[in-house]
Amino acid sequence: MIVEAARIVAVVVLVVMAAYTARHLLFALHRLFSRGRMDYTDLAGFHLPSVSVLIPMHNEEAVAPDIIEALAEADYPHDPQHLEVIPINDHSTDGTGAILDEYARRYPWIKPLHRKKGKRGKAAALRAGTEAARGEILIAFDADYLPGRSLLKFLVAPFADPEVGAVMGRVVPHNVGASLLTRLLDLERAGGYQVDQQARYNLGLIAQYGGTAGGVRRAALETAGGWNTHSLAEDTDLTLRLAIRGWKIAYVNRAECYEEVPETWEGRRRQVERWAIGHTDCLHRYLGPLLRSPCLTAKAKLDGVFLLGVYLTAPLILLGWIATVILFFAGQTYLPVWVAFFLASTSCNAVGNFASFFEIGSSVLLDGAERRIRLLPLNVANFLFSTTTVAVALIKYYAGRARGRSLPWNKTERHRNGNGNGWTNGNGEANGNGRGLSVVKARAAAQNSGSS
Amino acid sequence: MVFRPGLLFQGFAVAILVDALLVWQGSRLLGWHSRVVEALLQLAGVAWEHGKDLAVLPGVSVGLLRTSYLDYQTHPLYPWACLAAAVALLALGLRRCPLPLRPLLYLVPLSLGITLLYLTRVSPTVPYNPEDFSTIWYRGETYLWLLLPWIFALGFFVLNVPMRLKMGWLSLLLSYSFLWSAIRLATALATFHYLGSLWMPFFYFAFGFLADFLYIVAFYSLALGQAGALLARRREEWQ
Numbered sequence: 123m124i125v126e127a128a129r130i131v132a133v134v135v136l137v138v139m140a141a142y143t144a145r146h147l148l149f150a151l152h153r154l155f156s157r158g159r160m161d162y163t164d165l166a167g168f169h170l171p172s173v174s175v176l177i178p179m180h181n182e183e184a185v186a187p188d189i190i191e192a193l194a195e196a197d198y199p200h201d202p203q204h205l206e207v208i209p210i211n212d213h214s215t216d217g218t219g220a221i222l223d224e225y226a227r228r229y230p231w232i233k234p235l236h237r238k239k240g241k242r243g244k245a246a247a248l249r250a251g252t253e254a255a256r257g258e259i260l261i262a263f264d265a266d267y268l269p270g271r272s273l274l275k276f277l278v279a280p281f282a283d284p285e286v287g288a289v290m291g292r293v294v295p296h297n298v299g300a301s302l303l304t305r306l307l308d309l310e311r312a313g314g315y316q317v318d319q320q321a322r323y324n325l326g327l328i329a330q331y332g333g334t335a336g337g338v339r340r341a342a343l344e345t346a347g348g349w350n351t352h353s354l355a356e357d358t359d360l361t362l363r364l365a366i367r368g369w370k371i372a373y374v375n376r377a378e379c380y381e382e383v384p385e386t387w388e389g390r391r392r393q394v395e396r397w398a399i400g401h402t403d404c405l406h407r408y409l410g411p412l413l414r415s416p417c418l419t420a421k422a423k424l425d426g427v428f429l430l431g432v433y434l435t436a437p438l439i440l441l442g443w444i445a446t447v448i449l450f451f452a453g454q455t456y457l458p459v460w461v462a463f464f465l466a467s468t469s470c471n472a473v474g475n476f477a478s479f480f481e482i483g484s485s486v487l488l489d490g491a492e493r494r495i496r497l498l499p500l501n502v503a504n505f506l507f508s509t510t511t512v513a514v515a516l517i518k519y520y521a522g523r524a525r526g527r528s529l530p531w532n533k534t535e536r537h538r539n540g541n542g543n544g545w546t547n548g549n550g551e552a553n554g555n556g557r558g559l560s561v562v563k564a565r566a567a568a569q570n571s572g573s574s
Numbered sequence: 575m576v577f578r579p580g581l582l583f584q585g586f587a588v589a590i591l592v593d594a595l596l597v598w599q600g601s602r603l604l605g606w607h608s609r610v611v612e613a614l615l616q617l618a619g620v621a622w623e624h625g626k627d628l629a630v631l632p633g634v635s636v637g638l639l640r641t642s643y644l645d646y647q648t649h650p651l652y653p654w655a656c657l658a659a660a661v662a663l664l665a666l667g668l669r670r671c672p673l674p675l676r677p678l679l680y681l682v683p684l685s686l687g688i689t690l691l692y693l694t695r696v697s698p699t700v701p702y703n704p705e706d707f708s709t710i711w712y713r714g715e716t717y718l719w720l721l722l723p724w725i726f727a728l729g730f731f732v733l734n735v736p737m738r739l740k741m742g743w744l745s746l747l748l749s750y751s752f753l754w755s756a757i758r759l760a761t762a763l764a765t766f767h768y769l770g771s772l773w774m775p776f777f778y779f780a781f782g783f784l785a786d787f788l789y790i791v792a793f794y795s796l797a798l799g800q801a802g803a804l805l806a807r808r809r810e811e812w813q
């Protein structure tokens with residue numbers, strides 16, 4: 123009986139992993155051979171709706187000045203009719219609030235929102251920011267992101283199409299050289315955006331709004347019910363609600379935004395854990411509505427199922443390995459076991475944003491960054507790490523679900539400017555290692571002397 | 575243009591031709607493989623004799639080698655000593671090994687532990703003798719060799735680079751796969767001879783399919799790296 127069960131599990135794993143492999147292969151070949159769908163970039167600079175930029179921040183003094191100054195450099199009109207930036211200081215205990223107030227004194231289009239009460243977390247902060255915002259389009263950034271000069275124009279261009287409810291830009295790591303992990307994550311991101319996201323958009327499937335470096339139309343957000351403060355993956359949550367209601371989600375590969383990826387494996391573990399739990403929670407919440415939606419095509423629904431179930435492949439792979447071990451000891455080897463294991467391995471990169479190695483290979487060629495591809499075999503380490511981390515996270519998630527508990531939000535650790543070690547005292551003055559507010563003032567002084 | 579749909583069909587055509595060649599010359603290739611294993615076993619001081627003929631595919635067969643493996647009835651402490659050594663190495667490795675590679679460290683003690691559990695609770699011997707292990711090995715590896723041209727057809731032949739570069743990398747991959755397979759099989763048989771069948775699942779899984787997967791990705795990345803550099807040079811010349 124155990125052997126029979128193991129054989130069934132092995133076959134199920136084989137079928138699921140083969141399906142994911144086919145999906146990733148299709149995406150890679152589509153990107154190599156097919157033309158792209160309209161990405162609206164020709165409209166950049168011509169369609170300039172009113173925009174509110176929301177930046178949730180919790181203890182972000184290490185990175186807050188960089189994103190504010192990057193937005194000050196943006197080529198979007200900095201007048202009240204067109205642009206407001208709302209950094210949301212969400213229960214910070216460091217100098218983030220003082221830094222934001224300092225910038226607000228300097229730039230009238232910065233309107234900091236200080237949250238000291240109420241529910242914590244990114245989704246709650248975004249909800250508060252949305253209530254304060256006046257823009258027709260809401261663009262969200264994580265605090266560690268660095269938007270390029272033209273990013274806002276590229277991101278808002280697709281909103282000229284009234285059917286577009288959300289837009290996603292491409293995320294590119296800027297700290298690639300920091301460690302082996304950051305180099306591997308750079309490959310992963312390249313495959314995930316250049317091939318996976320773009321192919322999904324081109325094929326009329328569900329491109330994913332990633333919660334940062336992307337925008338949402340206020341009307342679409344309201345019809346979808348706003349930000350879900352109960353979700354650990356508010357981006358996937360919103361993506362599904364928009365898609366189910368028939369809103370288009372556009373992906374603009376040209377709209378590049380630079381992020382700080384985790385430099386330590388511990389930081390990566392926490393990030394993957396949060397994504398896995400939040401994403402799988404969305405699977406339980408939206409699988410039924412997705413399949414019943416009258417607004418989606420059959421192929422979009424099918425791909426939506428793949429998208430929602432992607433983190434479940436990690437425990438499935440582990441189950442498949444256990445099944446093959448049982449079959450091995452039962453003398454049931456030969457082809458079926460071999461194929462199951464082989465496909466499970468080659469499809470290994472189907473975890474999270476992890477693309478298969480075909481996708482990563484195709485993306486580095488499209489990017490013209492072929493030297494990076496030599497690191498690809500080392501991604502096996504990332505695969506093993508992600509598979510075990512996701513499997514453990516999902517065990518925690520299902521155990522918590524059974525007990526009726528929700529898991530807390532884990533903020534991703536920052537490494538820029540000393541990882542937020544600059545502290546400020548109660549008057550908002552810098553102390554400790556001298557970073558934080560003093561950096562802002564020093565930069566302002568440098569700008570003033572430069573302009574004079 | 576870097577990519578052309580016609581190149582995909584070129585890749586498929588090459589994959590069909592290479593597979594046909596492998597099947598046509600299969601018995602001869604497997605015979606060479608077997609001789610490499612014989613030579614390596616001789617080097618390791620492992621006695622062997624010719625076993626049965628295995629039909630891997632219709633018209634493709636290989637003579638298996640019959641070797642012995644350590645009998646745990648007469649050496650009952652060996653499996654425990656192996657497991658203890660593996661656990662000790664794991665404990666040492668956990669302190670020095672980077673976090674992402676730690677799951678790999680668990681593979682040896684885990685596979686040995688499961689096998690020992692099987693040997694003490696289910697049966698005093700594993701279900702396979704070394705000849706059976708070679709049977710499984712030859713079947714798996716032969717199917718893999720037939721699959722390799724298709725992996726490259728989809729991932730590498732689609733690039734608009736000279737045919738000699740594509741064929742060169744495919745030949746190199748197949749040659750490496752062939753030689754590395756013989757080395758691993760000989761290592762496995764020698765390990766069973768000296769340390770017993772406890773190591774069989776480890777060689778089947780970690781030193782078998784996982785090792786196959788690693789070199790396939792490594793060759794793919796190296797080939798793509800070289801092809802990408804060539805394409806970049808072309809772009810520069812054109813600009």
